[in-house]
């Protein structure tokens with residue numbers, strides 16, 4: 001089974017990936033949060049360059065994810081990534097954000113199937129490296145998926161990662177795993193599952209229902225339980241010591257990068273990581289209002305000294 005880390009903008013960047021791998025062992029594959037391709041003729045710059053720099057991703061199998069509806073820009077970016085040594089590029093067809101969708105990108109591209117078909121035709125033919133796709137199953141309704149899947153099945157995409165929600169769901173409601181099952185049955189290319197795998201039980205149930213499952217992508221489940229991938233392989237739950245070491249590594253890495261603003265980055269992490277503790281609300285209250293590094297460090301010490309871990313760390317939407 002391939003177990004990968006989902007792209008999560010603002011969270012699973014290169015610092016998160018490397019610190020997590022150091023503390024809990026590497027996953028089989030990591031997808032970068034979505035990156036805008038540079039204009040044709042320009043190179044990746046600044047934050048994006050750091051995200052894909054091989055020196056910042058040592059020892060990890062990373063697939064850069066692009067969000068674009070411009071085939072020439074996508075292909076140009078794929079050429080740059082190929083020169084950097086990447087062996088695959090992923091297309092984001094799932095981002096539900098209103099501004100992204102309004103521009104016809106992310107999940108918004110699923111509204112324009114003819115355009116999407118032409119785009120996929122171009123990029124699959126002209127990209128020097130294989131193109132995989134991460135998709136939702138529609139914009140408004142599940143019924144859109146048959147037509148979307150038909151478009152995918154016409155093209156030699158490297159892999160289709162299915163997050164079986166529609167754009168309108170955002171991250172609410174239950175993923176429609178039947179749509180994933182339908183994809184497994186119909187697709188001439190490899191398929192992966194993503195969505196609400198938060199515990200070993202969720203994973204076991206998915207694989208029992210769809211025994212052909214070969215790749216599971218974990219997102220919020222890993223944020224709430226950083227040992228989740230290890231547990232799927234029969235390993236132990238995270239200890240408080242491991243969690244603290246992971247926290248400290250992450251905070252130090254963010255501080256080295258962005259100074260005091262690391263507190264805000266860590267508060268976003270805590271909005272998921274609190275579910276590793278028996279009383280997530282109490283953990284939330286402890287960090288909610290802190291702004292300064294010293295207050296933050298005091299709050300974190302209190303959490304690790306007095307909050308017991310949950311019996312089962314599980315993300316709760």
Ligand SMILES: Cc1cc2nc3c(=O)[nH]c(=O)nc-3n(C[C@H](O)[C@H](O)[C@H](O)COP(=O)(O)O)c2cc1C
Pocket residue numbers: 006007008009010011032033034065092093094095134163171194195196197217218219220221
């Ligand atoms: C904060 C946040 C940021 C995300 N950023 C991205 C992204 O950059 N690219 C993408 O394809 N999906 C993104 N997603 C969606 C996740 O990759 C994943 O599909 C979703 O969280 C469902 O999986 P999960 O239930 O395992 O978390 C994001 C989700 C969240 C909550």
